[in-house]
Amino acid sequence: MGFWNQLNTEFMARYLPWYVDAAKLTVTIAFWGILFSLAVGLVCSVIRYYRVPVLHRIVAVYIELSRNTPLLVQLFFLYFGLPKLGIVLSAESCAIIGLTFLGGSYMAESLRSGLESIEKSQIESAQSLGMGQMLMMKEVIFPQALAISVPGVCANMIFLIKETSVVSGIALADLMYVTKDLIGLYYETDEALLMLVIAYLIILLPVSILASILERRLRYAGFGN
Amino acid sequence: MDETIQLQAAGLKKKFGAETVLNGIDLDVHKGEVVVVLGPSGCGKSTLLRCMNGLEAPTEGSIRLDGETITSGGRNITKQRQRIGMVFQSYDLFPHKNILDNITLAPVKVQKRSKAEVEQQAEKLLKRVGLWEKRKAYPRELSGGQKQRVAIVRALCMNPEVMLFDEVTAALDPEMVREVLDVMLELAQQGLTMVIVTHEMQFARAIADRIIFLDGGVIVEEAEPEQFFTNPQTQRAKDFLQTFTYEKRKTS
Ligand SMILES: Nc1ncnc2c1ncn2[C@@H]1O[C@H](COP(=O)(O)OP(=O)(O)O)[C@@H](O)[C@H]1O
Ligand SMILES: [Mg+2]
Numbered sequence: 001m002g003f004w005n006q007l008n009t010e011f012m013a014r015y016l017p018w019y020v021d022a023a024k025l026t027v028t029i030a031f032w033g034i035l036f037s038l039a040v041g042l043v044c045s046v047i048r049y050y051r052v053p054v055l056h057r058i059v060a061v062y063i064e065l066s067r068n069t070p071l072l073v074q075l076f077f078l079y080f081g082l083p084k085l086g087i088v089l090s091a092e093s094c095a096i097i098g099l100t101f102l103g104g105s106y107m108a109e110s111l112r113s114g115l116e117s118i119e120k121s122q123i124e125s126a127q128s129l130g131m132g133q134m135l136m137m138k139e140v141i142f143p144q145a146l147a148i149s150v151p152g153v154c155a156n157m158i159f160l161i162k163e164t165s166v167v168s169g170i171a172l173a174d175l176m177y178v179t180k181d182l183i184g185l186y187y188e189t190d191e192a193l194l195m196l197v198i199a200y201l202i203i204l205l206p207v208s209i210l211a212s213i214l215e216r217r218l219r220y221a222g223f224g225n
Numbered sequence: 226m227d228e229t230i231q232l233q234a235a236g237l238k239k240k241f242g243a244e245t246v247l248n249g250i251d252l253d254v255h256k257g258e259v260v261v262v263l264g265p266s267g268c269g270k271s272t273l274l275r276c277m278n279g280l281e282a283p284t285e286g287s288i289r290l291d292g293e294t295i296t297s298g299g300r301n302i303t304k305q306r307q308r309i310g311m312v313f314q315s316y317d318l319f320p321h322k323n324i325l326d327n328i329t330l331a332p333v334k335v336q337k338r339s340k341a342e343v344e345q346q347a348e349k350l351l352k353r354v355g356l357w358e359k360r361k362a363y364p365r366e367l368s369g370g371q372k373q374r375v376a377i378v379r380a381l382c383m384n385p386e387v388m389l390f391d392e393v394t395a396a397l398d399p400e401m402v403r404e405v406l407d408v409m410l411e412l413a414q415q416g417l418t419m420v421i422v423t424h425e426m427q428f429a430r431a432i433a434d435r436i437i438f439l440d441g442g443v444i445v446e447e448a449e450p451e452q453f454f455t456n457p458q459t460q461r462a463k464d465f466l467q468t469f470t471y472e473k474r475k476t477s
Contacts, residue, residue: 119315121317122317124280124313125318128306129306130307130336139334
């Protein structure tokens with residue numbers, strides 16, 4: 001009871017616009033980061049699936065590198081390291097690139113496990129119908145592989161949205177940054193943290209719910225030969 | 226060359242690593258002929274069929290379709306495969322597509338035929354196997370026997386010159402075997418060229434123009450069905466046929 005009664009609602013109302021702006025930034029970074037992660041992941045998963053000479057080794061190195069370094073370190077490298085090599089990127093670009101670098105490997109692994117779960121007999125029956133590689137990919141392998149990858153891909157999306165909180169480390173005014181700022185300025189810790197949690201819930205809950213609906217729909221949409 | 230030879234294996238050898246699975250197969254399949262390949266499990270029947278449509282590349286020798294060599298991984302392989310239909314033991318319909326889409330996919334996308342024309346043919350074929358009402362169903366909603374009939378229709382809709390069947394009833398419940406075999410018998414009557422691998426001996430006897438008995442990677446015996454089943458010439462064929470007969474237990 002005490003916690004709720006003591007909340008400074010006036011303070012919360014005053015700084016709500018800060019959170020709205022910060023949420024917009026978080027969503028923007030997450031949106032582009034996820035989109036590019038999917039693109040990178042798709043290309044990498046196909047390269048690994050077909051074991052494309054040379055490229056699949058490069059992809060393997062990338063995946064290890066990406067999965068075994070913290071996002072903050074990747075961001076520092078992009079934001080503070082690259083300018084020393086003469087490449088200056090805006091903080092927002094760094095955040096999106098960093099998130100893509102991280103997310104690409106996670107997406108690649110989820111998509112690849114989907115691709116690899118397609119039975120050989122599916123491929124052979126497509127081949128025996130005279131289908132070429134591209135057509136087979138588009139009509140037979142991808143639709144089935146994607147459906148299998150959906151739970152993994154959705155989990156990655158949620159993971160990446162949460163990871164955006166790290167971008168405050170390169171001075172981007174996302175939700176985390178604003179919260180730390182307000183706490184530092186006014187010591188209204190309870191209010192700031194509560195707004196932070198609610199903001200993340202508002203962003204993440206719809207994604208979570210959508211993901212579970214999608215998973216359920218796909219599970220019933222023509223599988224279980 | 227003999228004009229009526231449609232599919233030909235010449236000196237066909239296939240090795241997997243050190244294991245020689247096919248060790249020199251010579252086989253001519255004539256237009257309209259039904260050849261049934263028999264042999265113990267693991268003798269290379271599937272491998273022979275898979276070589277015939279380029280799913281496996283011969284180690285030596287060749288497969289020819291109307292005199293044209295089939296090269297697995299070659300430029301023309303997708304063209305050549307359109308002329309050879311194949312049905313496998315596992316029901317390998319595309320699970321994310323309904324029955325009609327399963328059938329029309331390749332004729333429309335690979336052969337670039339008009340959708341209307343392909344659907345007309347699909348309708349005719351599906352009606353013939355009694356599954357037209359199931360056209361909107363998904364594979365998972367069908368029984369094994371129904372799925373196999375659809376798989377046959379799917380291959381037929383490409384208008385192949387030759388059909389290969391690899392133990393298409395082996396995974397079916399006994400009561401569904403008949404419905405699939407009946408479809409194949411009908412195709413044989415219509416003069417389709419077929420190469421069939423099966424363990425249904427009575428069916429083999431009824432449908433075959435010629436029996437090929439494969440063992441140890443070579444054709445051990447080749448005969449008309451009546452001859453083969455009533456009077457096999459080789460000991461190995463006799464032993465093989467013996468495994469399918471049950472004699473009444475003598476109580477003395
Ligand atoms: N892709 C493969 N790699 C290695 N060995 C194989 C492969 N395919 C088949 N074989 C082997 O070849 C032999 C013949 O197999 P198969 O043609 O399937 O026989 P059948 O269909 O007559 O039962 C078996 O010993 C099998 O283990
Ligand atoms: Mg076999």
